[in-house]
Amino acid sequence: MTSDTKRWRFGLAGAGRGSGYGRLLADSANCEVVACCDTSHEALARFQAELKLPDSRCFTDYDRFVSSAPMDAVFIGTPIPAHAEQTVKAVEAGVNVLSEVTAAMTVADCGRIVEAVRRTGRVYMLAENCCYWHFIIRWQELVQSGRLGEPIYSECEYLHPMADLMVNPTTGEDYWRAQRPPLYYCSHSLGPILEITQDRIVRAMGLGNGHRVMPEHPVVGAIDIQVALFETAKGAIIKLLRTAIAPQQPPMHFYMVRGTRGFIETDRRGPRRGYLYIAGEMREAEESEAEFSDPFLPPETRAGGHGTAEYLVLQDFLRALGTGRRPRLHEVRAMDLTVPGIIAHDSAMRGGVWMEVPSFAE
Numbered sequence: 001m002t003s004d005t006k007r008w009r010f011g012l013a014g015a016g017r018g019s020g021y022g023r024l025l026a027d028s029a030n031c032e033v034v035a036c037c038d039t040s041h042e043a044l045a046r047f048q049a050e051l052k053l054p055d056s057r058c059f060t061d062y063d064r065f066v067s068s069a070p071m072d073a074v075f076i077g078t079p080i081p082a083h084a085e086q087t088v089k090a091v092e093a094g095v096n097v098l099s100e101v102t103a104a105m106t107v108a109d110c111g112r113i114v115e116a117v118r119r120t121g122r123v124y125m126l127a128e129n130c131c132y133w134h135f136i137i138r139w140q141e142l143v144q145s146g147r148l149g150e151p152i153y154s155e156c157e158y159l160h161p162m163a164d165l166m167v168n169p170t171t172g173e174d175y176w177r178a179q180r181p182p183l184y185y186c187s188h189s190l191g192p193i194l195e196i197t198q199d200r201i202v203r204a205m206g207l208g209n210g211h212r213v214m215p216e217h218p219v220v221g222a223i224d225i226q227v228a229l230f231e232t233a234k235g236a237i238i239k240l241l242r243t244a245i246a247p248q249q250p251p252m253h254f255y256m257v258r259g260t261r262g263f264i265e266t267d268r269r270g271p272r273r274g275y276l277y278i279a280g281e282m283r284e285a286e287e288s289e290a291e292f293s294d295p296f297l298p299p300e301t302r303a304g305g306h307g308t309a310e311y312l313v314l315q316d317f318l319r320a321l322g323t324g325r326r327p328r329l330h331e332v333r334a335m336d337l338t339v340p341g342i343i344a345h346d347s348a349m350r351g352g353v354w355m356e357v358p359s360f361a362e
Helices: 015-026 041-051 062-068 080-092 107-120 134-145 187-197 309-323 331-336 339-349
Strands: 008-013 031-037 073-076 096-099 124-126 151-159 201-207 226-232 237-243 252-259 262-266 272-278 286-290
Touching: 008 015, 008 062, 015 031, 015 041, 015 309, 031 041, 031 062, 062 080, 073 080, 080 096, 080 107, 096 309, 107 331, 107 339, 124 309, 124 331, 134 187, 134 252, 134 262, 151 187, 187 226, 187 237, 187 252, 187 339, 201 339, 226 339, 237 339, 331 339
Parallel strands: 008 031, 008 073, 073 096, 096 124, 151 237
Antiparallel strands: 151 252, 201 226, 226 237, 252 262, 262 272, 272 286
């Protein structure tokens, strides 16, 4: 995956998401998985068998895992409320971090991550896989070529009902997602748009605080639907729509970028299709491919679970480790993709007021 000759030792925290990266790392000539961690003994046993690790390298306690396992880097695929604390502990132990989204649950915790990474000099990268879908990379090339003109408006939607992952249907017990407002999970949507346009958000407002889909469970994670409007540093407008419970089958991502000379968008009827229109080049919108995976990469690069995206995420992270350069989605850029959703939800709880979005740039 990289020309660096060092053999990188990885630890995996979180059996669910970690297993996909474990398969990719196991297939890499210059990487090895040396330890794993999960609070579930059953999940840890499955993890251990798949990775062929001895008992001494398998942990249910994260502190012991990060302080005693011989790791160069850790993939954090645990529940989101644990991300900030686990990231800080890892970098303070001298371990580089590849973190699953979302980076953190509060603006203060986002700041803690940035401060800890700067203080320790460790590499941090947000594993926002949607930014690495093949069509998103092609769209970025198109927009940066200038053919669409200057981006002035974008839309993004992530409609994915997952009530069964929020509340135990048998006991009624809340899972951790019950405390995650819809707009907090914004990086799958904002990440590709902000990378395509090479922009960042400076102001946000949000709406949505109803509980009509699951009235018997009025927690923030079960808010019906939320919408946010964002203003960017380059003066563009972005609209984001998010739900974790409103009916939608199949679950859907939608992206659209509109420039001064045209637009490009995905098809709401299904993946792998889209539409492109450029004034002066076309009489009307034409169909455009929207493939998730890079067709030129071999089949084994799809082992991560979302086409070739995880493979490309891992390549960028390994390149950063090998060169000492910051990865594409470094600690500050990670917060550009995270904080706007936190602020937009706060705005929704205040009735939709416009609020400033802080930046962690130096």
